Amino acid sequence: MSTSTAAGRRTVEPFTVISVICVTVFGLLCLIPFWMIIAGSFTDESKLSVSGYSLFPDPFSLEAYRTIFTGPAVLSAYRASIFITVVGTALSLAATSGISWVIARRLPYISRPLAIFTYIPMLFTGGLVPMYLLVTQYLNLQNSLFAVILPLLVAPFLVFIQVSFFRQLPEEILESARVDGASELRIFFQIGLPLSKPILAVIALFYAVTYWNEWFHALLFISDTEKYPLQLLLQNLISSVTNAATLPQSTAQAAPVYQLRLALTAVTIGPILLAYPFAQRYFVKGLTLGATKG
Amino acid sequence: MSANLSRRGFLAAGGGLSLAAVLGLSGCGDSNSDSSSGDGAKDLKLLLPGAVPDGWAAVLEAVNKKLQADLGFSITPQFINWNNYGSQALLKFTAGEKFETALQARWLNMAQLVGSGSLVDVGPLVTGGKYPNLQKTLNDKLIELNKWSGKLWGIPQVNSAGRIHHFAIRQDLAEKYGITEITDYPTLEKFWYDVKQRDPRVTPIALSQNQSNLTCVPGPVAMFNAASWENANRIAQSFSGGSMPFFLAENAKETGSSDPVPFWELDGVVDALRTIRKYYQDGIINRDALNVDAATTKGLFTNGQTASAWATTDGLSSTTLLPGLQKAVKGAQLANVVPLKGGKSAKPNQTFQADNFTVLNAKGASNERAMQLEDWLSIKENHDLISYGVEGKDWKPVGADKFEQLSTYAFPGFALCWRTSLERRSALMTESEADWFSWAQDYDNFTVDTFASFIPDVNPVKREEAQISQAFTQYGNPLFFGAVDVDAGLDKLKKAVSSAGLDKLQTELAKQADEYLKTVK
Helix, strand or coil, X not given: CHHHHHHHHHCCCXXXXXXXXXXXXHHHHHHHHHHHHHHHHCECHHHHHHHCCCCCCCCECCHHHHHHHCCCXXXXXXXXXXXXXXXXXXXXXXXXHHHHHHHHCCCCCCHHHHHHHHHHHHHCCCCXXXXXXXXXXXXXXXXXXXXXXXXXXXXXXXXXXXXXXXXXXXXXXXXXXXXXXCCHHHHHHXXXXXXXXXXXXXXXXXXXXXXXXXXXHHHHHCCCHHHCCHHHHHHHHHHHHHHCCCCCCCCCCCCCHHHHHHHHHHHHHHHHHCHHHHHHHHHHHHHHHHHHCC | CHHHHHHHHHHHHHHHHHHHHHHHHHCCCCHHHCCCCHHHHHEEEEEXXXXXXXXXXXXXXXXXXXXXXXXXXXXXXXXECHHHHHHHHHHHHHCCCCCCEEEECCCCCHHHHHHCCCECCCHHHHHCCCCHHHHHHCCHHHHHHCCECCECCCEEECCCCCCCEEEXXXXXHXXXXXXXXXXXXXXXXXHHHHHHHHCCCCECECCCHHHHHHHCCXXXXXXXXXXXXXXXXXXXXXXXXXXXXXXXXXXXXXXXCCCCEEHHHCCCHHHHHHHHHHHHHHCCECCCHHHCCHHHHHHXXXXXXXXXXXXXXXXXXXXXXXXXXXXXXCCCCEEEECCXXXXXXXXXXXXXXXXXXEEEECCCCCHHHHHHHHHHCCCHHHHHHHHHCCECCXXXXXXXXXXXXXXXXXXXXXXXXXXXXXXXEECCXXXXXXXXXXXXXXXXXXXXXXXXXXXXXXXXXXXXXXXXXXXXXXXXXXXHCCCCCHHHHHHHHHHHHHHCCHHHHHHHHHHHHXXXXXXXX
16 A cells, blocks of 8 residues: 555656646646737737737837826826725725624524615615715715725625624634623634634635725716725726717827837736735635525 | 613614714715805816826816916816716716716717706807807707707817728838828728738737627728718717617608618618628727727737728828827837728718717806806817926927827816817828818818717617627627628628517617608708
C-alpha cells in the first residue's frame, strides 16, 4: 500500500495532466479576451477600426487614455465612486447583517413578518416613478450621494444568504453566552459576527461590486457634474462620442471610438478587480455554506 | 423571558436608530435642487441632451449675467446623455418635476406627453405678438405645418427649411477618375464602381445600422432608389419612427381617399432593393452594415477607408467630416452630392415637420419666463453667445454670417435655440455644401406634401404596430442592406407583417388619413 502510494507520488496521473491542460486552456480563454481589451486600448484607432483586436498594440497609442483623463472631473468622479462604494458597502453590510440576525433568531411575531417584508421586493417593486418621487420629493436627496446608496442599501437575496448562514451557527454557543449574561447586542457583535467572517466577506464583495458599477441611480438623482460617479461620467463620455457621429452639433470631436470603449473597460474594471483577491479566501466557503444549509 | 425582552429592546433600539438615520440623511440633499421653491421662476431649469459642452461654465456665466441684466432671471440647464435622454425626460415629466423646457420630438415621447397633458400649446404664445423676436425667426409655414390637430406643442427647432438626405463624397477621388461634378444618380453609381476598380482598398460607401430603410424607401428621396432621385414627390408615412412605412395615394387631395399601400408597392422600391443587393454582392457597400454603428462609418470615412458618407442638408457635413479626413488623407477634398433630377429646381416634396421641438412643461414654474427665454435667444447676439460660446475664446466671426471655431465648445442648439435665420455657417463649409444648404433654407424650393401635417395616432393599433415594428426590423433590415436575396427576403417580410396585423394597421391609417384629408383645403 505504502509502495503504491510512493509510486503514485512519482508518476503523474493522466487525469492530472488532462486537468492541468483543461484548466490552463480555460484560464487562457478567460485571460486572452481580457488581454486583448488591454492591448486594444493602447492600439491606434486607425488600425483598430480596420483590423480589430490584436494581441499586441501596434501602432501604440495613448489617445484614448488621454481623452479619458483630460476629460472633465475624472478625479472627482473617482472620489464619488469610492465614497459610494466604501460608505455604501459599510452601511449595507451593517443593515443586512442586522436584519438577517433578527430574522435568523426566529423571534415570535417579529422574524416571520420581517422576513416577508424583506423578501417581497425580490418579487415586486414599487416601480421607478414612486421611487423617484420618494427620493426627490420626500427624502429630498437630489444631488446627494446617499441617493445612490439608499435605494441599494438592502439586497433581499443577500439577506436570504446571510440568514441561512446565521441559522447554521451552533445554537449551543449562543445559548451559553446567554447563560453567562451576554445581551443580544453583545452576542451579535462578539459571537455572531466573528463567526460569520466568510459570509460577511462575500456579502461585502457583492455590495462593493454593485456600488462600484452603479450608474443608474446617479443618472436619476445627480445632476451636479462634480458629484458624478465614475461609471456615469464614463457612460456620458462614450455616449457623446458615439452619438457625435449622427447628431447635429456644431462640432464633433474626432475621439477614438473603438479605442475609447476598450480603454473605458480597462479603467472601470481595474479598481474593483483588486477587491477580489482580498475576499477570495472566504469566497467559496461563504457562498457554499450559505447556499446549502438553511 | 429577560432574554426575550433584551432582544426586543435591541430591536427597538435598532429601529429607532434606522429611523433617525433616514431622517438625518434626508437633510443631506441639495435643497436648491427643488425648483418648487419660490425661486423657481428666477432660475429656469432646462433639460438638454448630450454631455456638458467643453468650457460650459464660462459660457453659462456669461449667459446668466446677460440674462439677469436683461430679464431678471437665470437658467440652470441639466444635461442628460443621449442614451438615457428619452427615458429620463419622460420620467421627469411623469413625476411632475418642475423644469421649464425640454427637447422633445416624435422620435422621443412627444405623442405620449401630448396625450398626458404634460405640454403647453405654444401656438397662441408664438403668434400672439408678445414675443416678437421669436416670432420673427419662425416661418409661418413652419408654424402651420408643425401643428398637431391645430395645436403647436413645441417650438420647432430647424436650421433649414427642408432636409434632403444625400451623400458627401471624396471629390479628390472623383477628379482622379475624371469626374468633375456629380449631378445625377448614374454618374454617382459610376463613381462608386470606379472606386471599387481603381482603389480596391477603399469601400465606395459604408452604411450603418441606423440607416435602415433610408436606403430604399423615399422620404422623398432614398439613397439607392434611382426613381426617387428622378421624381422626389413621395414621402412615406408611418405610425412611429421605427415602424413600417406606407405610401398614401398621390392624388389623395383630389379624390379624398388616402388608399395607403405598403412601401414595397411603390414604383422603384423593389428595383432599389435589387440594386442594393447587387451593390452588396459587388462590394460597393459594406457587408457588416447590420452591425455597424454610425460612429464607425464616420470613422471609416474620416480615415480615408470609404469614399462616400451619408449626409443631410443641415450644413454640418463639412465640419464633422472634413478636418478628420484631411488629417488622415493629405489633399482629400469633400463635395456634397444631391443627384436630384433637375438639381436645385427639382422642388422635392417636404412635410416641413421639425425633427426636434423645444417644449414647455405644463407643470413648470413659469411658462411665461420660458417663452421670454426663447424670445431672448432669438436675438442674434444672445443666440451667438449660447450657440457658439464666448466670442474671441470659443469662436470668431468670419464675415457677417460665418464663424471660425477656436475651441471644442459644442452646444446642442437644436434642443433650445436653432433659428434658421440666425445660424452662422462654419468657415470650413465647402462650396458645394454651402450651395445646397442655402437652397435648403428657402421654403420656396420645396413642394408642400399633401400629408404635411398628418400625425397618425398609434393608440388604436398599438399592439399591432409594436408587433409589425419588430417584424419590420427583423426581416426588413437585411433587405435594406442587401444581405439577403430580394424575392425570398421580401416574401418573409410580407408574411411576417401580414400575420402581425398589417391589414388592421393599413385600415386604421386609411381611416385617419381620410379624416385628415377632410381638413385639408
